[in-house]
Amino acid sequence: xxxxxxxxxxxxxxxxxxxxxxxxxxxxxxxxxxxxxxxxxxxxxxxxxxxxxxxxxxxxxxxxxxxxxxxxxxxxxxxxxxxxxxxxxxxxxxxxxxxxxxxxxxxxxxxxxxxxxxxxxxxxxxxxxxxxxxxxxxxxxxxxxxxxxxxxxxx
Numbered sequence: 704x705x706x707x708x709x710x711x712x713x714x715x716x717x718x719x720x721x722x723x724x725x726x727x728x729x730x731x732x733x734x735x736x737x738x739x740x741x742x743x744x745x746x747x748x749x750x751x752x753x754x755x756x757x758x759x760x761x762x763x764x765x766x767x768x769x770x771x772x773x774x775x776x777x778x779x780x781x782x783x784x785x786x787x788x789x790x791x792x793x794x795x796x797x798x799x800x801x802x803x804x805x806x807x808x809x810x811x812x813x814x815x816x817x818x819x820x821x822x823x824x825x826x827x828x829x830x831x832x833x834x835x836x837x838x839x840x841x842x843x844x845x846x847x848x849x850x851x852x853x854x855x856x857x858x
Contacts, residue, residue, distance in 0.1 A: 740820040747817075747829050748842040750809035755837055766833035774817075774828055782816040809840060816846075 755763065774781060789810065792803040819825045822845065829843045 742818040742820055743822070743825075744846045744848075745817055745819055745822075745825040746842075746844050746846050747813075747815040747832065748811055748844065749813040749815075749832075749834055750840045750842070751812040751838070752809045752840060753838040759837055763833060763837050766836070770831060770833055773831070777824075777828075779817050779819060779828065783813060784815075785813050786811055812839070 771781060789804075793800055794803050795801075817825075817828070819828070822843075825845075826843050829841045832839075832841055835841060
């Protein structure tokens with residue numbers, strides 16, 4: 704069987720190369736463009752609004768694992784990051800850096816980066832997150848890289 708496969712592989716490669724040479728270059732580019740969806744970068748920013756009970760923490764982990772599977776099955780790759788405790792909250796007042804510790808608002812707890820072809824899908828992904836059932840608020844934001852912006856401006 705291995706001998707048959709090794710003799711077919713060069714023929715398949717040769718055939719695919721001949722086929723590519725027969726197609727006009729713009730046809731290949733147009734086909735690739737139709738197949739690729741332009742992706743935008745999004746982030747879900749989770750703010751914890753209350754302390755969970757041990758039972759809620761356990762069930763939330765199960766629910767989030769289900770959400771991750773559902774989103775992954777949509778072809779979305781998630782890149783989560785959990786925030787630690789705030790080390791400092793600084794501001795500039797009268798040309799002096801001052802500490803603003805003790806903010807009373809909900810603290811960001813987690814951020815999840817992902818790419819999606821549409822803002823509607825990004826919002827839908829946030830809408831089905833189980834954290835909402837555990838008192839979390841979720842922000843959906845599109846993001847861009849400052850490096851990409853700097854590179855574009857340098858051109």
